[in-house]
Amino acid sequence: MKKSLFFVLMIVALLLAACGAPAATEAPAAEAPAAEAPAAEAPAAEVPAGEPEACAAELGCAVIPAGSTIKLGYAGPMTGDYSQFGIDMSNAMKLAVADFGDVEGFKVELVAEDDLASAEGAAAVANKLVTDPTFVAMAGHAFSGATSAAMPIYEKAGVPMLSPSATNPDLTKAGSTVFNRSAFTDAQQADGAAAYLFNTLGVKKLAVMHDGTDYGQGLAKGVEAKYKELGGEVVGELVAVTPGESDYSAPLASVAAAAPEAIYFGGYNAEAAVLVNQMKVAGLEGVKFFSGDGIYGKDFIEKAGANAEGVYSATLVPSASDAITAFNTVYKTSYGEDAGVLSAYTWNSYDSASALIAAIKSVAVVSGDSLYIPRGALVAAVRGLKDFQGIAGVITCQADGECNASGPVFYVVKDGVWVPAE
Amino acid sequence: MKNTSDQNISKIKLSKFLRPLITFLISSFLLYRIYEVVFIRQQFTPDIWVRFAISGLILGGMYALIAIGYTLVYGIMFMINFAHGEVMMLGAFGGYFIFELFNFIPTPTVADPDLTFLNSQPILSIILAFVAGVTIAGLSGYFLEKIAYRPLRKAPRLILLITAIGASTALQNLAMLLFGPTRKNVINPMILERSAGWSVLVSGKPVLITYTGVFSLVLSALLMVALYLVVQKTKLGRSMRAVAQDKNTAALMGVDVDDVISKTFIISGMLAGAAGVMWDIHMGLVNHYTGFLPGIKAFTAAVMGGIGNIPGAMLGGILLGMLEAVGPAALGIDFQLKDVIAFTILILVLIVRPSGILGEKLSEEKL
Numbered sequence: 122m123k124k125s126l127f128f129v130l131m132i133v134a135l136l137l138a139a140c141g142a143p144a145a146t147e148a149p150a151a152e153a154p155a156a157e158a159p160a161a162e163a164p165a166a167e168v169p170a171g172e173p174e175a176c177a178a179e180l181g182c183a184v185i186p187a188g189s190t191i192k193l194g195y196a197g198p199m200t201g202d203y204s205q206f207g208i209d210m211s212n213a214m215k216l217a218v219a220d221f222g223d224v225e226g227f228k229v230e231l232v233a234e235d236d237l238a239s240a241e242g243a244a245a246v247a248n249k250l251v252t253d254p255t256f257v258a259m260a261g262h263a264f265s266g267a268t269s270a271a272m273p274i275y276e277k278a279g280v281p282m283l284s285p286s287a288t289n290p291d292l293t294k295a296g297s298t299v300f301n302r303s304a305f306t307d308a309q310q311a312d313g314a315a316a317y318l319f320n321t322l323g324v325k326k327l328a329v330m331h332d333g334t335d336y337g338q339g340l341a342k343g344v345e346a347k348y349k350e351l352g353g354e355v356v357g358e359l360v361a362v363t364p365g366e367s368d369y370s371a372p373l374a375s376v377a378a379a380a381p382e383a384i385y386f387g388g389y390n391a392e393a394a395v396l397v398n399q400m401k402v403a404g405l406e407g408v409k410f411f412s413g414d415g416i417y418g419k420d421f422i423e424k425a426g427a428n429a430e431g432v433y434s435a436t437l438v439p440s441a442s443d444a445i446t447a448f449n450t451v452y453k454t455s456y457g458e459d460a461g462v463l464s465a466y467t468w469n470s471y472d473s474a475s476a477l478i479a480a481i482k483s484v485a486v487v488s489g490d491s492l493y494i495p496r497g498a499l500v501a502a503v504r505g506l507k508d509f510q511g512i513a514g515v516i517t518c519q520a521d522g523e524c525n526a527s528g529p530v531f532y533v534v535k536d537g538v539w540v541p542a543e
Numbered sequence: 544m545k546n547t548s549d550q551n552i553s554k555i556k557l558s559k560f561l562r563p564l565i566t567f568l569i570s571s572f573l574l575y576r577i578y579e580v581v582f583i584r585q586q587f588t589p590d591i592w593v594r595f596a597i598s599g600l601i602l603g604g605m606y607a608l609i610a611i612g613y614t615l616v617y618g619i620m621f622m623i624n625f626a627h628g629e630v631m632m633l634g635a636f637g638g639y640f641i642f643e644l645f646n647f648i649p650t651p652t653v654a655d656p657d658l659t660f661l662n663s664q665p666i667l668s669i670i671l672a673f674v675a676g677v678t679i680a681g682l683s684g685y686f687l688e689k690i691a692y693r694p695l696r697k698a699p700r701l702i703l704l705i706t707a708i709g710a711s712t713a714l715q716n717l718a719m720l721l722f723g724p725t726r727k728n729v730i731n732p733m734i735l736e737r738s739a740g741w742s743v744l745v746s747g748k749p750v751l752i753t754y755t756g757v758f759s760l761v762l763s764a765l766l767m768v769a770l771y772l773v774v775q776k777t778k779l780g781r782s783m784r785a786v787a788q789d790k791n792t793a794a795l796m797g798v799d800v801d802d803v804i805s806k807t808f809i810i811s812g813m814l815a816g817a818a819g820v821m822w823d824i825h826m827g828l829v830n831h832y833t834g835f836l837p838g839i840k841a842f843t844a845a846v847m848g849g850i851g852n853i854p855g856a857m858l859g860g861i862l863l864g865m866l867e868a869v870g871p872a873a874l875g876i877d878f879q880l881k882d883v884i885a886f887t888i889l890i891l892v893l894i895v896r897p898s899g900i901l902g903e904k905l906s907e908e909k910l
Contacts, residue, residue, distance in 0.1 A: 200724040201724050201725065202725060202726055202830075204724065204725060333879050357586075358877075360877070360878055361877045361878060361879035362878060362879065363878075363879050363881075363882075365832070365836075366836070367822075367826035367827070367828045367833075368598065368602060368826055370594070370598040370868075371594075371595050371598045371599070371867070371868040371869075371871070371872070371878060371881075372878040374591050374594035374595055374598065375587065375591065375595075375871075375872055375878065377591065377594070378586065378587045378588065378591040391726060395828065398737065398738070398827065399738075401738040401751070402737075402738050402740070402751050402753055403594065404590075404594070404748075404749070404750070404751065420725075423728070424726070424728055424828075426728075428738075
């Protein structure tokens with residue numbers, strides 16, 4: 122009797138693990154008690170001698186002893202189906218650290234962590250990072266779902282965030298003091314996409330699909346609402362697919378039943394590639410496929426091959442300028458790959474990292490042979506960024522943490538490369 | 544003491560009354576919902592239903608092949624080999640690398656200077672890919688048993704189960720280290736191009752039946768027939784059945800039990816390997832995680848059909864594939880909830896027939 126009960130429990134646990142996807146490997150670290158957060162404040166109490174006055178404030182100071190580096194964090198998917206985002210963004214940030222990473226003679230070091238694009242992974246990474254007393258700011262996380270899981274941990278530790286890519290609109294509505302982003306929101310993106318579909322492409326019957334994530338579902342609902350508002354017809358109900366699978370022929374067949382002229386998909390590259398590969402079989406040949414910034418990049422074209430032709434994506438690729446041309450050259454010589462091929466966040470990531478470094482510079486104080494960074498003042502300095510000139514644009518943060526003014530730019534796949542759609 | 548046993552009796556009586564009631568309520572709700580969606584709302588035309596069914600059949604065929612592996616091993620050792628999905632994944636990688644290799648060997652002709660071995664000898668390439676996938680998976684099954692399970696032959700079954708879960712994780716991580724974490728595109732020979740197929744008219748609308756789908760389905764049917772013949776008609780099959788019935792008596796009758804167990808693992812691995820190469824050809828994406836979900840699904844299918852029963856595993860596999868593809872549409876709910884439907888049906892089946900659809904009453908020992 123006892124044995125069989127245990128057996129049943131095992132199976133239940135296993136099935137739960139199956140739903141939790143590959144993130145399980147990182148799980149133990151997520152258990153790390155949140156009580157570790159006060160560790161960041163500890164130096165304030167321990168180093169009374171020679172401490173600047175600013176450190177008396179709440180949250181205290183991050184103390185960088187001589188010979189240590191200032192830790193600037195980044196977290197995103199570095200392995201797995203979405204790894205292109207994490208690799209590209211951290212690459213760009215490394216360049217920013219190389220260009221500006223010197224605060225009063227103290228070097229800035231980029232700590233790029235793999236959060237597997239999952240909420241559990243993100244919480245584990247955040248808990249691990251905040252235990253380091255020299256970790257002061259976070260240029261991430263990359264994905265919206267991961268960001269919302271990590272936010273409370275940074276909030277408690279007084280670590281300001283400036284994400285170049287977390288686009289879910291709800292992130293800035295939670296009233297967080299530490300979270301800021303330099304990306305557009307999905308609300309802007311969805312409005313832009315719906316208008317582009319309806320007005321520019323002249324699509325009158327749209328089907329909407331998503332992957333059920335914070336990002337994908339939010340985007341899909343936004344597009345649906347705006348498209349209806351514009352007077353278009355959204356056929357059928359929103360169809361959700363399970364991320365990570367290889368066969369979406371059944372959901373696609375149900376979309377085909379509504380005979381749409383175009384499909385909008387809220388989600389990421391891996392699932393989008395499977396979808397476009399199976400559209401013809403499902404009877405959706407010639408139907409336009411439109412998606413968000415989550416599919417832009419080389420990986421989608423590699424996986425979808427010829428089926429990628431004519432697929433649209435909204436991106437935040439900045440318009441050409443001298444600064445960007447110079448950056449692209451450096452990126453190419455450093456990594457052997459053109460900037461913006463892996464993801465669209467390259468330039469924005471560079472700007473996020475350099476803006477955070479600028480904010481650190483504005484509050485850091487040298488006293489004795491240590492560098493003191495008042496955490497409370499740094500949080501305020503990042504939220505107060507004003508007219509920061511980056512290569513992709515000007516970063517000015519509003520009271521809610523939105524720091525981007527530019528809207529989405531639409532790209533389309535033509536002859537195997539992403540080109541701006543006219 | 545007497546008190547508790549009385550309580551147990553009253554519990555059993557209650558469940559005997561509740562069981563048909565719950566079944567009746569859930570089934571009638573499901574049937575009403577299906578009736579409403581299919582006949583009243585008429586959201587989908589017949590051609591769409593045919594599409595759902597095709598997609599379910601193909602997936603079901605693969606589930607069935609993997610499920611047979613679970614059932615064979617359970618029948619003989621009464622253990623759930625949770626690493627079976629990973630054996631399938633290794634088979635899929637075997638096929639993937641053969642296709643990659645053959646696409647790398649140039650065999651230029653005058654008409655097509657870019658021709659590779661993969662397309663000049665497509666049939667041979669496919670056969671060799673299957674040979675490679677089946678061999679690798681069969682060998683992994685063999686060594687899995689030899690390394691992970693044989694030393695625990697006398698240990699309680701729970702320990703074997705946990706070892707199997709450990710072996711599954713170990714193989715997954717090994718594959719991730721060896722082949723990298725990203726999903727890889729599988730290149731098919733031209734004759735099995737993924738979006739090509741026969742167009743069939745259903746109620747006036749064309750439905751595409753892909754070559755890869757028909758190929759997978761026919762092959763899995765053939766393999767299932769072959770397995771049935773092996774189990775029923777050969778000497779090995781007879782000794783397998785003997786070991787399944789009673790290990791000790793079989794040993795007394797001169798059956799080499801260790802040898803039969805090894806061969807069972809090889810056979811179930813080979814079937815999983817074939818399913819893996821079919822996965823390559825039909826789905827076109829492979830990584831270290833490829834085997835995990837199909838493995839869990841196939842285990843579910845084996846339980847649904849009656850674990851230990853080979854035709855049951857086949858039936859359960861096809862049924863589960865169909866449920867996943869047709870279920871959400873028939874109930875008018877989101878496709879993301881397909882697993883919920885599959886597992887609800889599993890629970891229903893187990894309430895009505897605790898030993899599965901085709902499962903016989905298990906003997907005291909097997910429980």
